Amino acid sequence: MKLIFERGYKGRGSEHLPDCDVPVCQLPESMIRAEQPALPEVSEIELVRHYTELEKQTYGVNDGFYPLGSCTMKYNPRINEEMASLPGFTNIHPLQSQDTVQGCMEVLYKAEEALNEITGMDRFTMQPSAGAHGEFTGLLLIRAWHLHHGNTQRTKVIVPDSAHGTNPATVTMAGYETVNVPSTKDSLVDLDALREAVGEDTAGLMLTNPNTLGLFDPNIGEITKIIHDAGGLCYYDGANLNAVMGQARPGDMGFDCVHLNVHKTFSAPHGGGGPGSGPVGCKAFLAPFLPGPVVEKENGAYTFKTPKFSFGRVRGFHGNFLVLVKTLTYILSLGREGIPEASANAVLNANYLMNRIAKDYDIASGSHCMHEFVITLERLQKETGVSALDVAKRLIDYGIHPPTMYFPLNVKEALMVEPVETEPLETLDEVAAIFEQVMEEARENPDLLHGAPHNAPIGRPDEVNAARNPVLRYTP
Amino acid sequence: MGCYVPNTKAQQQKMLETIGFTSFDDLYKVIPESMRVKSLKLEPGKSELEVRRIMEELAAKNNPFKSIFRGAGSYDHYIPSVVKSVTSKESFLTAYTPYQAEISQGVLQSIFEYQTMICELTGMDVSNASVYDGPVAAAEAVLMCETRKRSRVVLSGALHPHVIEVVKTYCDARSVEVTVVPPKGGKTDMEGVKDALKDDVACLCFQQPGYYGIIEDAEALCALAHETGAKSVMYVNPISMALLKTPAECGADIAVGEGQPLGIPMSFGGPYLGFMATTQRMMRQLPGRIVGETTDSRGGRAFVLTLQAREQHIRREKASSNICTNQALCAMTASVYLAAMGPSGLEACATQCHSKAVYAKDQLVLIKGISLCYDEPFFHEFVTTCPVDPDILNRRLAKEGILGGLPINEGLLWCVTEKQSKEEIDRMVAVAREVCES
Numbered sequence: 024m025k026l027i028f029e030r031g032y033k034g035r036g037s038e039h040l041p042d043c044d045v046p047v048c049q050l051p052e053s054m055i056r057a058e059q060p061a062l063p064e065v066s067e068i069e070l071v072r073h074y075t076e077l078e079k080q081t082y083g084v085n086d087g088f089y090p091l092g093s094c095t096m097k098y099n100p101r102i103n104e105e106m107a108s109l110p111g112f113t114n115i116h117p118l119q120s121q122d123t124v125q126g127c128m129e130v131l132y133k134a135e136e137a138l139n140e141i142t143g144m145d146r147f148t149m150q151p152s153a154g155a156h157g158e159f160t161g162l163l164l165i166r167a168w169h170l171h172h173g174n175t176q177r178t179k180v181i182v183p184d185s186a187h188g189t190n191p192a193t194v195t196m197a198g199y200e201t202v203n204v205p206s207t208k209d210s211l212v213d214l215d216a217l218r219e220a221v222g223e224d225t226a227g228l229m230l231t232n233p234n235t236l237g238l239f240d241p242n243i244g245e246i247t248k249i250i251h252d253a254g255g256l257c258y259y260d261g262a263n264l265n266a267v268m269g270q271a272r273p274g275d276m277g278f279d280c281v282h283l284n285v286h287k288t289f290s291a292p293h294g295g296g297g298p299g300s301g302p303v304g305c306k307a308f309l310a311p312f313l314p315g316p317v318v319e320k321e322n323g324a325y326t327f328k329t330p331k332f333s334f335g336r337v338r339g340f341h342g343n344f345l346v347l348v349k350t351l352t353y354i355l356s357l358g359r360e361g362i363p364e365a366s367a368n369a370v371l372n373a374n375y376l377m378n379r380i381a382k383d384y385d386i387a388s389g390s391h392c393m394h395e396f397v398i399t400l401e402r403l404q405k406e407t408g409v410s411a412l413d414v415a416k417r418l419i420d421y422g423i424h425p426p427t428m429y430f431p432l433n434v435k436e437a438l439m440v441e442p443v444e445t446e447p448l449e450t451l452d453e454v455a456a457i458f459e460q461v462m463e464e465a466r467e468n469p470d471l472l473h474g475a476p477h478n479a480p481i482g483r484p485d486e487v488n489a490a491r492n493p494v495l496r497y498t499p
Numbered sequence: 500m501g502c503y504v505p506n507t508k509a510q511q512q513k514m515l516e517t518i519g520f521t522s523f524d525d526l527y528k529v530i531p532e533s534m535r536v537k538s539l540k541l542e543p544g545k546s547e548l549e550v551r552r553i554m555e556e557l558a559a560k561n562n563p564f565k566s567i568f569r570g571a572g573s574y575d576h577y578i579p580s581v582v583k584s585v586t587s588k589e590s591f592l593t594a595y596t597p598y599q600a601e602i603s604q605g606v607l608q609s610i611f612e613y614q615t616m617i618c619e620l621t622g623m624d625v626s627n628a629s630v631y632d633g634p635v636a637a638a639e640a641v642l643m644c645e646t647r648k649r650s651r652v653v654l655s656g657a658l659h660p661h662v663i664e665v666v667k668t669y670c671d672a673r674s675v676e677v678t679v680v681p682p683k684g685g686k687t688d689m690e691g692v693k694d695a696l697k698d699d700v701a702c703l704c705f706q707q708p709g710y711y712g713i714i715e716d717a718e719a720l721c722a723l724a725h726e727t728g729a730k731s732v733m734y735v736n737p738i739s740m741a742l743l744k745t746p747a748e749c750g751a752d753i754a755v756g757e758g759q760p761l762g763i764p765m766s767f768g769g770p771y772l773g774f775m776a777t778t779q780r781m782m783r784q785l786p787g788r789i790v791g792e793t794t795d796s797r798g799g800r801a802f803v804l805t806l807q808a809r810e811q812h813i814r815r816e817k818a819s820s821n822i823c824t825n826q827a828l829c830a831m832t833a834s835v836y837l838a839a840m841g842p843s844g845l846e847a848c849a850t851q852c853h854s855k856a857v858y859a860k861d862q863l864v865l866i867k868g869i870s871l872c873y874d875e876p877f878f879h880e881f882v883t884t885c886p887v888d889p890d891i892l893n894r895r896l897a898k899e900g901i902l903g904g905l906p907i908n909e910g911l912l913w914c915v916t917e918k919q920s921k922e923e924i925d926r927m928v929a930v931a932r933e934v935c936e937s
């Protein structure tokens with residue numbers, strides 16, 4: 024496929040602006056760049072066709088089944104998009120006076136109220152722009168609280184070995200040291216190892232529950248107690264909230280703060296990698312340390328306030344506002360029955376699909392999962408040489424997006440499957456049949472899988488070459 | 500109403516039975532009873548029509564302005580129709596990060612093209628696929644420069660206040676000391692910077708054009724940093740890059756900025772686009788996704804996420820950053836905008852911004868009591884005094900559908916873009932005259 028730079032013709036372009044209606048001024052020559060940037064010179068029709076072609080080589084939720092574990096690829100309702108495009112939201116400058124943005128502030132306030140109720144927290148900051156950004160904000164909140172109480176010796180954060188890569192990376196960014204704790208053979212938190220790991224230097228724990236194997240840790244009350252007893256605080260990675268929305272709340276499990284990935288749980292689309300939004304909620308005792316400003320309601324009007332001991336901003340302005348418009352739209356649509364129902368069906372769909380394929384695939388996450396489950400292809404790999412990667416690539420030939428591969432790290436040859444609640448039973452049955460078929464092929468004709476995909480727009484890319492000889496931009 | 504679950508109650512029951520359960524409660528029996536939610540204190544679900552009414556009512560409680568003379572980090576530019584039409588395409592909208600290259604060439608190629616355009620705008624060698632916003636890009640950039648021996652960063656006080664705050668947050672967490680050199684005459688204080696640049700300084704970060712609109716002597720500032728062995732980070736306005744010397748020409752090590760002016764609506768502050776570009780030498784310190792070109796098994800051109808050894812999913816606690824989800828669709832918005840404008844269109848846009856800002860300034864200073872605070876070449880923002888309470892002036896302008904300059908210590912920080920016609924500028928000036936001279 025041609026690059027946009029390989030289309031068009033020198034001097035081509037479309038006019039979008041009228042002639043300048045004031046005297047034209049030039050900046051001093053000494054300030055001017057030597058050459059114009061070599062941007063594309065294309066007509067509008069070439070531009071539109073280019074992106075139409077690119078779209079055809081892109082697979083989204085609207086194209087088919089997308090069981091990408093840990094990513095919650097649920098349907099993104101169209102009404103959300105339309106509401107986020109209302110000019111009353113998009114044409115608002117972020118530094119307008121507060122009396123002219125009461126609607127935006129009410130959106131933030133209402134979304135926060137609902138998220139407090141869903142998570143069992145007392146206050147939220149809407150600034151963080153994604154899950155990892157929320158993790159960073161949450162750990163800084165914990166850090167600010169510790170420092171406020173003179174706990175300078177608390178320098179370590181405990182992270183289970185099954186955790187997402189952003190957790191330990193965040194620990195470093197927040198100036199802490201990671202203490203990895205191994206999981207039990209059932210992939211839960213090893214309580215003894217945890218008791219051993221905590222101490223005077225424990226600042227906190229980062230955990231997702233259900234965990235990255237799709238298992239709810241029934242010892243969660245004990246886990247958070249061990250941390251609290253040692254003087255640490257508990258951070259909930261909300262990436263897996265889609266399992267338990269309206270069913271169980273991090274606040275009731277003993278967590279002190281939490282981030283949500285609203286681009287997962289609350290149906291905002293992923294946009295090929297973003298933007299998302301990662302609001303962070305906390306218990307009342309942490310609220311004075313939140314980034315500012317937050318929205319308060321006083322005498323029927325909304326105002327911005329900076330919390331008393333705020334540790335500062337984590338980004339400009341008020342967060343990914345339009346993504347939060349989608350969040351609120353979704354929460355209003357589902358309401359108090361729809362929210363738990365969505366989670367219950369996410370769990371049902373996962374268990375159903377797991378059950379359907381369990382006779383062919385080894386399940387690493389026990390007999391009963393939450394919203395996702397993990398397959399291990401270790402045995403298949405040993406017996407036939409067919410890897411998790413091969414199976415994933417073969418699934419592409421059948422028109423479905425592969426599950427998450429090689430995650431969590433504590434499972435060998437892992438494929439993590441998250442079917443989400445918005446998939447109908449018929450799709451799950453079709454998918455189960457495809458999985459069955461692929462397993463049969465793996466045993467009969469491993470080469471077929473090694474060479475997959477066979478009918479995708481491209482074959483397997485040479486990633487080693489890409490990293491060794493980086494070509495990161497177009498040069499004519 | 501409903502939760503977009505397609506399965507009927509009967510189907511759900513059948514599925515439960517297939518897997519050996521009788522009710523939904525069975526699915527959750529691993530959760531201790533004391534932790535189960537009995538009932539959420541939320542309103543019942545609503546139909547699409549009801550939700551639409553509520554959201555439209557909320558939007559109607561805002562006051563969008565017809566003529567906008569305020570910038571300060573968020574800019575009102577004309578967005579060609581084609582931009583929204585391309586970025587609303589459903590496969591782009593509903594795809595995840597392109598982990599599976601074979602079915603994600605569209606997104607991957609679009610990022611590769613975006614990286615190329617950012618390199619062209621800034622003159623730098625390598626761009627990443629975006630971070631959350633401009634201030635975060637600045638924070639990530641200064642941390643790229645940190646070494647064991649150099650753990651202090653110097654910021655120009657003529658940076659946007661949010662940039663300073665966010666850089667401080669990020670640096671504070673890693674015990675990197677931040678020195679802010681207060682601005683002088685509305686721009687970076689050269690002497691102050693020189694004094695602050697000791698041999699423990701990792702980098703100097705400044706904004707071009709500065710927060711008060713003035714065009715900095717970026718070459719001199721980069722040279723100052725380099726003399727002491729520090730790196731230089733330039734926070735640039737991407738539209739101004741159509742005219743101004745590029746960060747590469749000025750000798751910068753890292754160019755970052757807020758990409759919002761490139762076709763992204765103001766949207767009360769987000770989602771926006773943090774762009775980051777650097778030299779070949781510092782490529783492996785860049786945070787976030789990077790797309791590279793390679794070949795596929797059939798020998799054709801292919802694009803993949805690359806240099807992943809920097810990233811959190813491989814390096815975990817040793818990663819260059821924790822970023823995972825970024826602002827991909829905003830990056831695509833910027834590329835479509837840049838392709839729609841083309842090199843001449845972008846230059847025309849930048850020239851009009853500058854010309855109209857100069858025209859507005861010339862008209863405003865004719866008003867009694869209004870004068871230019873800093874008489875230096877500026878791009879499309881400038882600061883004037885205000886003889887009356889700025890809020891009074893702005894309230895009067897608001898009645899005419901005009902968003903006036905941002906109140907700051909000195910008076911008002913104005914911005915004019917290509918979008919404001921001469922007529923609109925004249926009308927704004929007329930109202931201002933009425934308020935200030937009466």
Ligand SMILES: Cc1ncc(COP(=O)(O)O)c(C=O)c1O
Pocket residue numbers: 093094153154155156187189190231235260262263284299301822823824
């Ligand atoms: C378990 C877990 N934690 C954290 C994250 C990071 O979230 P984000 O990509 O929104 O930064 C993810 C998603 O990728 C995740 O799956």
